[in-house]
Amino acid sequence: MTGRRAEVESGTAVIVEQLTRRFNGGPPVLDALDLAIAPGEFVALLGHSGSGKSTLLRTLAGLDPVTEGAVTRPRDVSVVFQEHRLLPWKRVWKNVVLGQEDKGIRQRAEAVLEEVGLSHRKSAWPLTLSGGEAQRAALARALVREPAFLMLDEPFAALDALTRLKMQQLVADLWKKHRCAVLLVTHDVDEALLLADRAVVLERGQIRVDVPIPLPRPRRHSDPEFERLRTLLLDALGVHTS
Ligand SMILES: Nc1ncnc2c1ncn2[C@@H]1O[C@H](COP(=O)(O)OP(=O)(O)OP(=O)(O)O)[C@@H](O)[C@H]1O
Numbered sequence: 550m551t552g553r554r555a556e557v558e559s560g561t562a563v564i565v566e567q568l569t570r571r572f573n574g575g576p577p578v579l580d581a582l583d584l585a586i587a588p589g590e591f592v593a594l595l596g597h598s599g600s601g602k603s604t605l606l607r608t609l610a611g612l613d614p615v616t617e618g619a620v621t622r623p624r625d626v627s628v629v630f631q632e633h634r635l636l637p638w639k640r641v642w643k644n645v646v647l648g649q650e651d652k653g654i655r656q657r658a659e660a661v662l663e664e665v666g667l668s669h670r671k672s673a674w675p676l677t678l679s680g681g682e683a684q685r686a687a688l689a690r691a692l693v694r695e696p697a698f699l700m701l702d703e704p705f706a707a708l709d710a711l712t713r714l715k716m717q718q719l720v721a722d723l724w725k726k727h728r729c730a731v732l733l734v735t736h737d738v739d740e741a742l743l744l745a746d747r748a749v750v751l752e753r754g755q756i757r758v759d760v761p762i763p764l765p766r767p768r769r770h771s772d773p774e775f776e777r778l779r780t781l782l783l784d785a786l787g788v789h790t791s
Pocket residue numbers: 572573578596597598599600601602603604605
């Protein structure tokens with residue numbers, strides 16, 4: 550049995566092996582990248598602009614082809630992007646059930662809209678939602694599929710600081726309930742430390758740092774270990790705090 554098959558059979562949710570991606574014959578944007586995510590594990594992916602984060606996420610989502618290397622992931626995956634990508638001509642709940650035809654879908658949509666705190670806006674048009682509400686709807690649409698693997702591509706980057714804090718708390722609660730594997734792309738070191746089990750720093754298409762975040766939840770900025778990990782990650786990103 551190959552190493553990859555052994556890992557899949559022992560329950561690894563996502564396996565990336567020697568993944569290389571170039572555009573138009575240029576230098577590699579992803580460079581022989583290896584990464585494994587366990588079922589239910591929450592991984593934060595950090596890195597400078599252009600380091601290859603979105604390319605990795607798009608490849609994992611099946612939106613970008615695998616041209617060199619291999620990717621194994623569960624069949625049921627969902628992605629939430631920085632923009633909500635709701636269809637403006639469909640009401641919120643219709644957006645949530647879009648493309649889902651099974652019998653229990655309406656009930657699951659009601660339940661998940663309740664979970665994200667949007668039941669009272671289920672019949673609203675997307676254009677009437679605030680930024681935070683629209684991202685709640687996008688999360689509901691992602692979770693109604695009960696994905697084994699959820700990808701979040703800077704989902705809160707466009708929100709104001711207070712709304713972002715609320716959304717981080719919401720994601721922490723939803724993950725506790727759903728326990729899917731999560732890959733969160735973020736520029737925000739504190740967000741990674743508040744939410745993830747592990748932080749990975751990408752640099753020129755390779756993993757520069759891969760650290761566990763063994764802090765008890767809920768996470769506190771005042772925890773000395775939080776501060777130590779913060780310094781470590783900022784250092785890895787070339788931001789020196791002292
Ligand atoms: N379709 C494409 N065609 C050509 N080059 C691309 C394409 N997609 C991405 N790239 C290049 O690949 C590199 C990595 O881009 P990517 O979007 O993955 O970075 P990122 O780490 O997500 O950046 P950001 O934090 O700014 O979103 C960049 O130099 C980008 O210009």
